[in-house]
Amino acid sequence: MSEGTSEGATGRVAIVTGAARGIGARIAMRLAADGFAVAALDVEAAACEHTVSQIEAAGGRALAVSADVADEASVAAAYERVVAGLGAPTVLVNNAGITRDAMAHKMAVDDFDAVLGVHVRGAFLMSRALRPHVAAAGWGRVVNISSTSALGNAGQANYSAAKAGVQGLTKTLALEFGRLGATVNAVAPGFIVTDMTAATAQRLGLSFEEFQTAAAAQIAVGRVGQPDDIAAAVAYFASEGAGFVSGQVLYVAGGPVA
Numbered sequence: 645m646s647e648g649t650s651e652g653a654t655g656r657v658a659i660v661t662g663a664a665r666g667i668g669a670r671i672a673m674r675l676a677a678d679g680f681a682v683a684a685l686d687v688e689a690a691a692c693e694h695t696v697s698q699i700e701a702a703g704g705r706a707l708a709v710s711a712d713v714a715d716e717a718s719v720a721a722a723y724e725r726v727v728a729g730l731g732a733p734t735v736l737v738n739n740a741g742i743t744r745d746a747m748a749h750k751m752a753v754d755d756f757d758a759v760l761g762v763h764v765r766g767a768f769l770m771s772r773a774l775r776p777h778v779a780a781a782g783w784g785r786v787v788n789i790s791s792t793s794a795l796g797n798a799g800q801a802n803y804s805a806a807k808a809g810v811q812g813l814t815k816t817l818a819l820e821f822g823r824l825g826a827t828v829n830a831v832a833p834g835f836i837v838t839d840m841t842a843a844t845a846q847r848l849g850l851s852f853e854e855f856q857t858a859a860a861a862q863i864a865v866g867r868v869g870q871p872d873d874i875a876a877a878v879a880y881f882a883s884e885g886a887g888f889v890s891g892q893v894l895y896v897a898g899g900p901v902a
């Protein structure tokens with residue numbers, strides 16, 4: 645069991661989706677360091693073993709759980725495993741994500757639906773399943789991962805619509821969960837170094853280093869982001885002290901975004 649540095653976090657259970665790698669893995673580790681028991685959820689539970697073992701090595705408590713967040717039955721089964729393995733969850737970080745980039749006129753309908761499915765339907769299903777646990781506890785935190793792409797990005801009609809949808813979902817759930825003692829917020833990252841941005845570089849025919857250098861030149865603080873930059877923002881929204889902050893979208897992009 646973690647020693648827990650965050651006031652009130654010890655004993656609380658958090659679910660982080662897409663926790664096998666990238667941003668989700670670092671969010672899971674950060675929340676565990678802050679005293680939450682963490683369910684690291686991804687398509688394949690086995691892919692989360694690295695995240696879980698790192699949390700346990702640091703003295704925290706974690707469980708690897710498999711689920712497709714876009715599938716209602718899969719989400720219900722995952723919640724059952726979390727409750728049985730760690731206890732009732734009251735924190736949810738909707739981080740799981742995919743990209744299927746193409747210009748809109750070349751985009752396959754299946755690729756549009758798949759991206760909306762994981763980001764919007766997934767965040768909806770996971771949040772809806774959390775609600776009874778939040779109601780029972782009289783406390784909760786939902787943090788949705790949006791993106792600067794919500795503001796528009798050529799080649800990402802599906803992803804930008806999904807990430808804008810996540811922001812609308814955030815504000816609506818903030819209204820609906822508020823009386824339960826819960827807050828719902830979104831973190832909208834800019835360029836973060838993960839497999840997702842590495843894949844984008846590859847698609848553009850650039851080395852990942854070239855891609856990062858070009859991106860950093862456009863960012864006010866002069867560098868690209870790391871997963872821990874996002875984990876820090878999520879940790880704030882999940883904290884006890886953020887209880888009067890709800891329905892907000894925090895851009896974490898190294899500078900202002902248009």
Ligand code: NAP
Pocket residue numbers: 661662663664665666667668685686687688711712713714738739740741742762766789790791792832833834835836837838839840841
């Ligand atoms: P990543 O490295 O590709 O990791 C995403 C994780 O989500 C993967 O482990 C993936 O599993 C999992 N996942 C995908 N579909 C899922 C599903 N249906 N159910 C459960 N898990 C699923 O991506 P990342 O860069 O860390 O991105 C994390 C989040 O931040 C995403 O929501 C992304 O849109 C957002 N974001 C990222 C950036 C960036 O610059 N990297 C910027 C803005 C926003 P598989 O490996 O099995 O697919």
